[in-house]
Amino acid sequence: MTVKKEKAKGFLALNSGSSSLKFALYLDEQEKESMVGRCEQIGTGGNVRIKDIEGQPLVLPKTYSLDTHEAAMQVVLDAMAYFFPDIEVQAVGHRVVHGGRSFDGPIFITPKVLENLERLVKLAPLHEPHNIAGIHAAMEAFPGVPQIACFDTAFHRSQSFVDNAFAIPYHYYEEGILRYGFHGLSYEYINAEVARLAPELHQGKVVVAHLGNGASLCAIEAGRSKASTMGFTAIDGLPMGTRCGQLDPGVILHFLETEGMSIKDLNRILYKESGLLGLSGGLSNDMRVLTEAGTEAAQRAIDYFTHKVCAGVASMAAAMQGINLLVFTAGIGEHSSLVRRKVCEGLAWLGVSLDDISNTQGKGTRLISAKDSKFKVMVIPTDEEVIIVRATRALLAEKAVAEVC
Numbered sequence: 001m002t003v004k005k006e007k008a009k010g011f012l013a014l015n016s017g018s019s020s021l022k023f024a025l026y027l028d029e030q031e032k033e034s035m036v037g038r039c040e041q042i043g044t045g046g047n048v049r050i051k052d053i054e055g056q057p058l059v060l061p062k063t064y065s066l067d068t069h070e071a072a073m074q075v076v077l078d079a080m081a082y083f084f085p086d087i088e089v090q091a092v093g094h095r096v097v098h099g100g101r102s103f104d105g106p107i108f109i110t111p112k113v114l115e116n117l118e119r120l121v122k123l124a125p126l127h128e129p130h131n132i133a134g135i136h137a138a139m140e141a142f143p144g145v146p147q148i149a150c151f152d153t154a155f156h157r158s159q160s161f162v163d164n165a166f167a168i169p170y171h172y173y174e175e176g177i178l179r180y181g182f183h184g185l186s187y188e189y190i191n192a193e194v195a196r197l198a199p200e201l202h203q204g205k206v207v208v209a210h211l212g213n214g215a216s217l218c219a220i221e222a223g224r225s226k227a228s229t230m231g232f233t234a235i236d237g238l239p240m241g242t243r244c245g246q247l248d249p250g251v252i253l254h255f256l257e258t259e260g261m262s263i264k265d266l267n268r269i270l271y272k273e274s275g276l277l278g279l280s281g282g283l284s285n286d287m288r289v290l291t292e293a294g295t296e297a298a299q300r301a302i303d304y305f306t307h308k309v310c311a312g313v314a315s316m317a318a319a320m321q322g323i324n325l326l327v328f329t330a331g332i333g334e335h336s337s338l339v340r341r342k343v344c345e346g347l348a349w350l351g352v353s354l355d356d357i358s359n360t361q362g363k364g365t366r367l368i369s370a371k372d373s374k375f376k377v378m379v380i381p382t383d384e385e386v387i388i389v390r391a392t393r394a395l396l397a398e399k400a401v402a403e404v405c
């Protein structure tokens with residue numbers, strides 16, 4: 001008699017961006033991924049990086065041309081079959097950038113949910129179409145396996161009217177024209193880490209600076225989102241890699257009325273040609289390149305960026321009437337000691353000061369403020385995939401309980 005070996009159960013987290021697909025595979029009860037990978041430069045050649053639980057590279061035996069998100073999904077499938085043939089995926093969790101008003105927590109993806117997501121494409125054109133493409137690709141790759149959407153906007157639904165409204169006729173607020181905030185999965189992770197590492201600070205006033213290619217700030221008071229810099233769409237607030245951030249709406253009217261620009265031109269300029277890229281005169285949207293360039297154009301972009309982060313942190317602190325902790329996270333926040341230094345120098349009037357050694361030489365999660373600083377400053381690497389998996393696992397468990405009752 002042959003005994004059929006039971007497969008281990010796992011969860012897959014997918015984070016599908018405009019030109020990338022990040023993925024992480026978790027074993028049932030584990031908080032550490034068995035495999036984490038990134039397919040980058042989708043549509044322009046492609047680049048695959050996969051690591052195991054120890055951070056060691058996992059190399060697939062063939063090379064891939066990543067023309068589409070479906071091709072990237074094939075990498076995920078091949079990696080699972082090749083490195084983890086004994087893990088059976090019991091649910092796939094997806095990062096979805098915009099959840100609009102309808103979605104304030106993770107949800108099982110049904111045809112109706114997909115229809116609603118399609119309606120939100122216009123509000124997050126850089127992200128939502130790729131999130132949806134990732135969902136379709138995963139539904140095809142894992143037929144019959146529950147798919148769960150986790151929204152970047154859900155964390156911010158606790159904000160009050162004065163924090164999430166625009167001063168336009170009130171009926172628009174009722175129709176859903178309001179600030180949704182984004183990067184919610186990242187903020188949820190940092191919030192949980194602060195609760196774990198410094199429970200007393202978690203009960204206080206925390207400003208998180210998520211500074212990546214997309215960048216935003218969030219004021220978190222006693223563990224709940226109080227205010228954030230991103231608005232109705234993911235273009236508002238801080239300047240980003242290629243997005244303009246906060247902009248006088250009069251500039252848009254001017255472009256439309258005087259310059260005769262089309263909506264398509266506006267979308268291109270504001271989403272793809274602005275931010276660090278635009279400020280540096282087209283040099284780069286990448287903080288590493290700007291930091292190393294040493295040119296006036298690069299400096300201009302860095303100065304503008306750090307100046308707006310300072311102003312934004314102060315405004316987040318004002319929303320909470322205080323600040324006990326500032327956390328830097330995401331690519332620039334985690335890795336650029338220069339940006340962290342410039343931001344804290346700009347906030348010196350609030351009494352903050354950095355420990356230079358910890359800021360420049362430390363690695364990973366750490367305190368970087370000096371002993372006499374008026375508020376604490378930390379670096380905490382973010383992990384959106386862990387939040388996706390936690391939510392996915394919880395939703396499946398809830399469903400199982402509901403089915404038994």
Ligand code: ADP
Nearest residue numbers: 211212213214285286287288330331332335336
């Ligand atoms: P995304 O929003 O695409 O997830 P990331 O969080 O990966 O973005 O952040 C990308 C940004 O982080 C880029 O601007 C990149 O230059 C910056 N970055 C990454 N590593 C460093 C570093 N060592 N020094 C400065 N900036 C860095």
